[in-house]
Amino acid sequence: MSIQTCPGDGTISLPAGCLSHFTMSPSGSHNRHRHIILIGLMGCGKTTVGxxxxxxxxxxxxxxxxxxxEQLGRNIADIFSDEGEDYFRKLETTxxxxxxxxxxxxxxxxSTGGGIVIRPENRTLLRQLGYNVWLNVDVPVxxxxxxxxxNRPLLHNVDPAERLKTLFATRRPMYEETAHDQFDTSALELHEVARMINQGAERHFSRPDTGRPEE
Ligand SMILES: Nc1ncnc2c1ncn2[C@@H]1O[C@H](COP(=O)(O)OP(=O)(O)OP(=O)(O)O)[C@@H](O)[C@H]1O
Ligand SMILES: O=C(O)C1=C[C@@H](O)[C@@H](O)[C@H](O)C1
Ligand SMILES: [Mg+2]
Structure with missing residues (x-):
């Protein structure tokens, strides 16, 4: 199965059915990946900056x-309400x-979902994929x-400010563990954030030890 890139905006589509049929043990990987991965809380800008x-x-x-x-043909809010958060987390792992x-x-x-770091296996897999950057943005922003x-089910029917504060406290150590670099981008324009990450990636991938698969 190969990944397709849309000619228009460079957005990637995965082969149909890849999440339902794919069950590899993570130890089966021998590839050296050089992707740039953006992690952080909802609204920190992963999609937009990505x-x-x-x-x-x-x-x-x-x-x-x-x-x-795209793979399920349904939006995240529906997946959360019909199958639950744990099912969604398993899809992220797959x-x-x-x-x-x-x-x-x-x-x-x-660009990842804000909660992708919750599962320990995901944190290992993310490190195997390349250079991880935590976009650390102040909770009021x-x-x-x-x-x-x-469109964010974890902010439905709750006080969003309280929920974001709690999520920040719980996930902070997980973002720290996963990230190679963290940037406080609360007050930066999009192009500034992109340039900063680009420079970070150049530094990261030029280090002699980078590119070795992480265990
Ligand atoms: N540096 C920035 N300056 C101003 N606005 C920004 C910046 N980065 C993102 N935004 C805005 O914040 C909103 C949320 O951004 P985005 O959807 O990219 O967050 P996300 O991290 O992908 O969230 P999620 O985890 O829910 O997918 C968007 O309206 C976006 O335009
Ligand atoms: O922070 C989270 O747990 C989430 C963030 C979004 O990107 C989505 O992945 C989903 O809404 C859950
Ligand atoms: Mg996003």
Whole structure:
């Protein structure tokens, strides 16, 4: 199965059915990946910055939330309400396993879902995929940004400010463990964030030890 890149905007589509049929053991990977992976809380800018970075570097763009929605033909809010959060987390793991075993020399920009770091296996898989950047954004800024859309099930029927504060406290050590670099991007314009990550990636991938698969 091969990954397709849309000619228009460089967004990646995975082969149909890859999440339902794919069951590899993560230890089966021997590839050295050089992807750039964006992690962080809802609203920190992973999707928006990921697209900008993809344009800047001229490399394909993949958003794990979009791939899961595309593969299932349903939106995340419906997946959460029908099958539950745990089912969604398993889909994220399956997708990461798929990407880790993929034999490719291409370098993607991978924007992730905010909770992808919760499962310990995912944290290992993310490190195997390449350079992980945590977009660390102040909670008051996240509150403003997430207020503009209603497509985040974990913010439904709760006080979004309280929920984001709790998620920040719980997930902070997980982002720290996964990230090679963290940038506070609360007050930065999109192009500034993209440029900063681009420079970080150049530094990361030019280190002699980088590229060795992580255990
Ligand atoms: N640096 C920035 N400056 C101003 N606005 C931004 C910046 N980054 C992102 N935004 C805005 O914040 C909102 C949320 O961004 P985005 O959807 O990219 O977040 P996300 O991290 O992908 O969230 P999720 O985890 O829910 O997918 C969008 O409206 C986006 O335009
Ligand atoms: O922070 C989270 O747990 C989530 C973030 C979004 O990107 C989606 O993956 C989903 O809404 C869950
Ligand atoms: Mg996103």
């Amino acid at each position: 697209r900008e970075l993809s344009k800047l570097r001229g490399t394909p763009f993949l958003d794990t939330d979009f791939v899961i929605e 997708l990461l396993r798929y990407l880790v075993q993929e034999k490719t020399d291409a370098s993607y920009i991978i 996240l509150i403003q940004r997430t207020a503009r859309a209603n």
